[in-house]
Amino acid sequence: MRIGAVPLPCTALLFLCVGLTRSLKIITPERDSFEKAQGEGIRLPCEFELISDDTGPLTIEWSLVPKDSLQSDQPIILYSGGAIYNKYPEMSNRVHFTSDDPRRGDASLNITGLKLADSGSYQCRVMKHPGTDNKKLLLTVSERPGKMKCYVDGTQEIGSDLKLKCEAKEGTPPLQYRWEKLTGTKKLPLTGKVIEPGVFFVKNASEEYSGTFKCTSDNRVGTDSCLLVLYVAHPTNVAGTIAGAVIGTLLGVVLLAVIVFCCCRKQKEKKYEKEVQHEIREDVAPPKSRTSTARSFIGSNHSSLGSLSPSNMDGYAKAQYSHIPSDEFERPPSNAPNYSTAKVSAPTLSRMGAIPVMIPAQSKDGSIV
Incomplete structure (x- = not known):
């Protein structure tokens, strides 16, 4: 190896670093943790940049990272081959991509109607071969007072x-x-x-x-x-309040008793009037004429007087029939012959076979006294 030459391993590492700096990259958001109230909505940012070397199909996936590292990520929504797939039923109607076309570099996620169970760590992963990158964001959903x-x-x-x-x-x-x-x-x-x-x-x-x-x-x-x-006030008179309540209660009871008594009395009076009217209709007959009343009474008592003996007839006749009102019988017609009558004593009538008859006294309207 010549002096000043770069060793082979270092050269390979240098080319690798250059390649990584020019591959797909997610732009780091201003913050990576968010807190929202229950029922609100939120936008989780995930913007990325591509280079000419990233020629493969674009794939964007959002997933929920569990707290337990032993469990696998839960996919929420996926963009692949120009189509969108909802992977998480609990949020299928509440999540969607912010951009109508994520290929333009915006893979941000909107979540509406936040629930307390939506709290957790969310991961955005963007892949376009040979480049790939991911970013985690923390979401906390709280309840308002x-x-x-x-x-x-x-x-x-x-x-x-x-x-x-x-x-x-x-x-x-x-x-x-x-x-x-x-x-x-x-x-x-x-x-x-x-x-x-x-x-x-x-x-x-x-x-x-x-x-x-x-x-x-x-x-x-x-x-x-x-x-x-x-409202801070002076102490109230407890004894007076209790006494007033008791007196008011007693007056109410007395008034109620008086009302009940009056109602009962009125009811009894109405019942008595109905009974009296009923008795008058059933027991009292209309008055008859004088002649018919006298005749009916004489006829009804004819048989009862026949049982009297001659021994007591004299006294009975004198006591009961000494005075008979002339207007109690029908007067003879004006053209009838006038016969003179002679008075006959009771013993003589008895020997002649006469039957004594008792005529009851009558009032002027013809009713029997």
Whole structure:
């Protein structure tokens, strides 16, 4: 070997280095890690440069690199021979190439509707024989704070100690909390302090602390807040409140009892009126004429009076039939002959075979008394 000559191994290595510098190359992005909120979209950059020596077919593949190195990569989307193939069913409708024609040097990937499960390491590999290159990007999907709740722990009375609390039911840790006052002096109470995340402790509360407070929670991808109205007042008269409640309850019960009693009484009155009307319709017959009433009564009692003996007829006739109103019987016609009648005593009538008849007394309308 001559002095100054380059050794053969070094010459080969030099040609290899020159070849690598002129082959296909992915342009290094400004950053290689991204963090997005759940539901958002993202563009994972992957731009490359080709040289004239890269004459083979262009192939672009995006894959998800598992955390476990023993597992193989999970292909997501593939561009080969001018066609696009979705390889990952969980993301088949949410991933697509940014460029309509990746052959122009843009193999970037768009992902829409991000989910927490989309977090991981993504690898972009570009191959065009004889050149090839790849780049890994880290994606973290987080959940924004949500479903905030603000409340007061303690009695809102002058001189008492209380806590203003807030918490987010949703959100990827770590979550940060901060309190602020929106009304009045817009300054937090001087006797208050934050004792733990989301908890503002107020000692010896005063009336000037009353107002509207706001608690805000945030993390790396979003923020949320809630409002709280604090009203510090003098202690209430508990005994008077209880007594008023008891008296009001008793008055309500009495009023209800009176209403029920009146309803029951009214119902009974209606029922009684219906029963009385029913009895009148069924038991009371319309009054008959005087003549027909007297005749029917005389006929009905003819048989009953026939059982009287002559021994007691005299006294009975004198007591019952001494006075018979003349207007209780039909008067004879005006053209009938006038026969003079002589009075006959009861014993004489009895010996003659007469049958005594009892005529009941009647009112003027013809009804029997």
